[in-house]
Amino acid sequence: MYNLLFFITLIAVGYLAGTFAERYHYRSIHHREKMFINLPAVTMKTVDYPDDKIKSAELVYGSAVISIDYFKRFTASLRNIFGGTVKSYESLVDRARREALLRMKEMAGDSKIIVNVRIETSTIGRNANKKSVGCLEAIAYGTALTMDQ
Amino acid sequence: MIITNIETVPGKNIVEHFGLVSGSTIRAKHIGRDIMASLKNLVGGELKGYTQLLQESRQQALDRMVDQARQLGANAIVNVRFSTSSVAQGAAELYAYGTAVRIE
Numbered sequence: 191m192y193n194l195l196f197f198i199t200l201i202a203v204g205y206l207a208g209t210f211a212e213r214y215h216y217r218s219i220h221h222r223e224k225m226f227i228n229l230p231a232v233t234m235k236t237v238d239y240p241d242d243k244i245k246s247a248e249l250v251y252g253s254a255v256i257s258i259d260y261f262k263r264f265t266a267s268l269r270n271i272f273g274g275t276v277k278s279y280e281s282l283v284d285r286a287r288r289e290a291l292l293r294m295k296e297m298a299g300d301s302k303i304i305v306n307v308r309i310e311t312s313t314i315g316r317n318a319n320k321k322s323v324g325c326l327e328a329i330a331y332g333t334a335l336t337m338d339q
Numbered sequence: 340m341i342i343t344n345i346e347t348v349p350g351k352n353i354v355e356h357f358g359l360v361s362g363s364t365i366r367a368k369h370i371g372r373d374i375m376a377s378l379k380n381l382v383g384g385e386l387k388g389y390t391q392l393l394q395e396s397r398q399q400a401l402d403r404m405v406d407q408a409r410q411l412g413a414n415a416i417v418n419v420r421f422s423t424s425s426v427a428q429g430a431a432e433l434y435a436y437g438t439a440v441r442i443e
Binding site: 200203204207208211212215235236241242243244245246247248249251253254255256257258259260262289305306308310312313325327329331332333335 | 341342343344345346348349350376379380381382383384385386389390393394397419420421422423424425431
């Protein structure tokens, strides 16, 4: 009985705090994405600028580790039974990737463009396992080009 | 040392290739951070301790790669890639590799 109560409390705490944290994080992501709207990050390797206009090239990278809350982990484990889209994990990877991209752009400083952007995700520890921490890391990296005015 | 992840350094000519250089580091998180992270795992959100740890280790992997390139006499590294793998429970390997070159 007490076990069940404990479990329900955990789920409730996870749901409330997790939803709040996610909403807060998304608001901050939207805000910063607007700030960096003039700094495009592209996956192409070359851009149309003439070579002699490019002043410097520099590797920039950013990463973020995001963990999932208890409620979402519970719903995801239910999904494991029936199959289908695991919505709760979609927002998790989305947040991690966008945060990593934003941190990469923060590192780029006054560059004009970031070319050859790669995004990678990796899990640290076993994910979605109660015994260890369910979290994933997203890293974004690219080459920031600074131009002569 | 100029580091890029495209095949060339824009605006410069590559005069000499030195081949592959790489740097790696394996880090484990300490138990205090682990406990904090598992608490944070209830409510979700960013694990700042882990982010910082990985950032530091990635910087170290890059530094090792740069050291290796410098020993070869290179002044730039092109086509750099990162990769991460978890080798053991609670430890992550961060690996950076690229091609050392000399530019004009």
